Amino acid sequence: MSKWLEEHLPKVVLAPSFIAVLVFVYGFIIWTAWVSLTRSKLLPKYDIEGFIQYDRLFAAPRWDVAMNNLFIFGTLFIAISMVLGLMLAILLDQNIRTEGAIRTIYLYPMALSMIVTGTAWKWILNPGLGLEATVQGWGFETFTFNWLVDPDKAIYTIVLAAIWQSSGFVMALFLAGLRSVDTEIIRAAQVDGIPTWRVYTAIIIPSMAPIFLSAFIVLAHLAIKSFDLVIALTGGGPGFATDLPATYMYAMAFSRGDIGQAASSAMIMMGVVFTIVVPYLYSELRAKND
Amino acid sequence: MTDFAIDTPRSQSRTLRIGLRWLLYVILGLFALYYLLPLFVMITTSLKSLEEIRTGDLMALPREVTFDAWRTAWSKACTGIQCNGVKPYFWNSVLIAVPAVLISTLLGAMNGYVVAHWKFKGANIFFALMLFGCFIPFQVVLLPMARVLGFMGIAGTIPGLIFVHVIYGLGFTTLFFRNYYVTIPAELSKAAKVDGAGFFRIFWSIFLPLSLPIIVVSVIWQFTQIWNDFLFGVSFSQSGTQPITVALNNIVNSTTGVKEYNVDMAAAIIAALPTLLVYVVAGKYFIRGLTAGSVKG
Numbered sequence: 251m252s253k254w255l256e257e258h259l260p261k262v263v264l265a266p267s268f269i270a271v272l273v274f275v276y277g278f279i280i281w282t283a284w285v286s287l288t289r290s291k292l293l294p295k296y297d298i299e300g301f302i303q304y305d306r307l308f309a310a311p312r313w314d315v316a317m318n319n320l321f322i323f324g325t326l327f328i329a330i331s332m333v334l335g336l337m338l339a340i341l342l343d344q345n346i347r348t349e350g351a352i353r354t355i356y357l358y359p360m361a362l363s364m365i366v367t368g369t370a371w372k373w374i375l376n377p378g379l380g381l382e383a384t385v386q387g388w389g390f391e392t393f394t395f396n397w398l399v400d401p402d403k404a405i406y407t408i409v410l411a412a413i414w415q416s417s418g419f420v421m422a423l424f425l426a427g428l429r430s431v432d433t434e435i436i437r438a439a440q441v442d443g444i445p446t447w448r449v450y451t452a453i454i455i456p457s458m459a460p461i462f463l464s465a466f467i468v469l470a471h472l473a474i475k476s477f478d479l480v481i482a483l484t485g486g487g488p489g490f491a492t493d494l495p496a497t498y499m500y501a502m503a504f505s506r507g508d509i510g511q512a513a514s515s516a517m518i519m520m521g522v523v524f525t526i527v528v529p530y531l532y533s534e535l536r537a538k539n540d
Numbered sequence: 541m542t543d544f545a546i547d548t549p550r551s552q553s554r555t556l557r558i559g560l561r562w563l564l565y566v567i568l569g570l571f572a573l574y575y576l577l578p579l580f581v582m583i584t585t586s587l588k589s590l591e592e593i594r595t596g597d598l599m600a601l602p603r604e605v606t607f608d609a610w611r612t613a614w615s616k617a618c619t620g621i622q623c624n625g626v627k628p629y630f631w632n633s634v635l636i637a638v639p640a641v642l643i644s645t646l647l648g649a650m651n652g653y654v655v656a657h658w659k660f661k662g663a664n665i666f667f668a669l670m671l672f673g674c675f676i677p678f679q680v681v682l683l684p685m686a687r688v689l690g691f692m693g694i695a696g697t698i699p700g701l702i703f704v705h706v707i708y709g710l711g712f713t714t715l716f717f718r719n720y721y722v723t724i725p726a727e728l729s730k731a732a733k734v735d736g737a738g739f740f741r742i743f744w745s746i747f748l749p750l751s752l753p754i755i756v757v758s759v760i761w762q763f764t765q766i767w768n769d770f771l772f773g774v775s776f777s778q779s780g781t782q783p784i785t786v787a788l789n790n791i792v793n794s795t796t797g798v799k800e801y802n803v804d805m806a807a808a809i810i811a812a813l814p815t816l817l818v819y820v821v822a823g824k825y826f827i828r829g830l831t832a833g834s835v836k837g
Contacts, residue, residue: 259738260660263650263739267710267714275669275673275681294683294687341564363769369808373805376801379598379801381598383598422830474677477770478770496679499682500679512679520679523677
């Protein structure tokens with residue numbers, strides 16, 4: 251008995267986590283997938299009825315708004331964070347004396363809760379008392395900045411706050427990448443009289459392709475899961491103007507009592523995440539095993 | 541597209557270089573202001589009176605510093621119908637975060653140790669399954685988890701939230717420790733096995749003493765994640781067991797009474813302080829955790 255235990259101890263130690271992951275991750279995904287195919291409303295039902303929930307979902311104007319918002323938000327958030335992050339990383343890579351302090355300042359938002367970020371920006375963007383009033387106070391009487399309450403513009407306030415929170419992190423990723431580029435090649439290029447900006451565009455940036463991919467994956471993942479920031483900044487409003495799939499799912503699950511819609515929207519979210527993440531993880535794991 | 545640095549006379553290129561250098565510092569400084577602005581506004585607003593907020597300027601320093609808003613936020617602000625400030629919720633978050641961080645880190649260390657040094661058939665599959673689990677959008681587990689917590693009798697309780705955070709933190713902690721332990725040479729554990737040391741003995745006296753940096757990374761990562769969590773907190777808590785992020789959101793978005801922006805800001809800073817403190821004290825490890833989740837190695 252003790253010999254058996256000795257031999258199988260590693261498996262015994264792993265077993266609880268293994269079971270937990272199987273049940274609470276994969277089992278739960280199957281449960282949600284199953285329920286998304288039923289007529290569940292306030293309580294789950296288990297008779298499969300086909301894709302009725304997905305039909306309802308795709309016909310719902312509110313879901314349409316949420317997906318559109320995800321597209322706008324995701325594209326702008328990812329693109330601007332990457333450009334800004336890369337730019338700041340390159341600027342910081344020029345032997346800046348106070349680099350440590352500046353890096354700390356750029357990155358601290360990442361330590362904050364999205365709820366805190368949302369609260370702060372909600373106040374800054376407050377149309378009556380925030381930035382608008384300040385700029386008006388400087389003498390620009392006609393200046394208006396009421397994106398927060400404008401249904402067509404509110405989604406951009408979420409982009410703004412999300413970039414503020416995450417771009418420093420992208421900067422840190424790129425900075426680590428810049429530091430890992432072979433300095434011999436750079437020095438050789440400089441000896442040959444190649445201007446610095448050419449060294450960056452032709453040698454350094456292309457060699458950082460894997461970091462671009464990592465940053466993209468992390469940002470895309472953050473974008474799809476965005477929930478807290480919307481809740482704190484706009485509450486999904488005005489109306490449903492800033493709904494994202496995550497807030498739609500939450501509303502269906504916990505305030506509308508529509509489990510079928512909640513499950514089907516969650517499955518769509520997972521589909522989006524997996525089409526982005528699975529190929530990446532697969533290639534990472536393969537690269538490690540080779 | 542020619543190289544101006546070589547084409548132009550020496551003195552001119554020198555002025556240009558100094559000029560560019562200045563420009564560089566100005567740009568970096570402007571961005572520093574952009575990142576600091578919300579923190580500055582939060583702090584100054586929290587120190588102003590409501591009267592001053594209504595008549596004054598968002599960017600201005602407080603004319604008269606008052607800590608009333610802080611006192612209100614800590615012990616009197618209303619989250620819905622209860623008016624006890626954020627204090628009870630702050631302690632809820634501590635009660636949730638501390639055990640969840642410790643348990644998930646310990647389990648992650650054991651898992652990482654097994655996957656990296658006691659390879660058996662299927663260990664890699666386990667790791668792959670775990671890794672994929674890190675990336676699922678949690679919306680996909682919310683509904684069944686709500687039912688299972690009810691079934692286990694811990695719905696809406698602090699132990700329930702600890703349980704949820706441990707389960708969904710395991711993927712990352714296992715990843716941290718596995719990636720750290722694969723860099724420890726296998727000869728070390730093999731030699732110990734030859735000497736008759738067992739599974740736990742090797743972990744305890746060889747691996748654990750080497751693990752301090754990765755334990756710090758894991759603890760900081762988990763603490764930040766759990767302290768800042770909102771989705772699980774709002775889904776699986778009830779009045780009285782809410783973590784601070786949920787309480788903060790309730791204070792800010794409560795529609796009754798006069799809007800007290802200074803109290804909102806003080807509450808937000810209180811909610812942010814623990815993770816900010818961790819970041820300031822151990823920023824290096826914080827960044828390592830962030831990048832370990834996204835860059836291999």
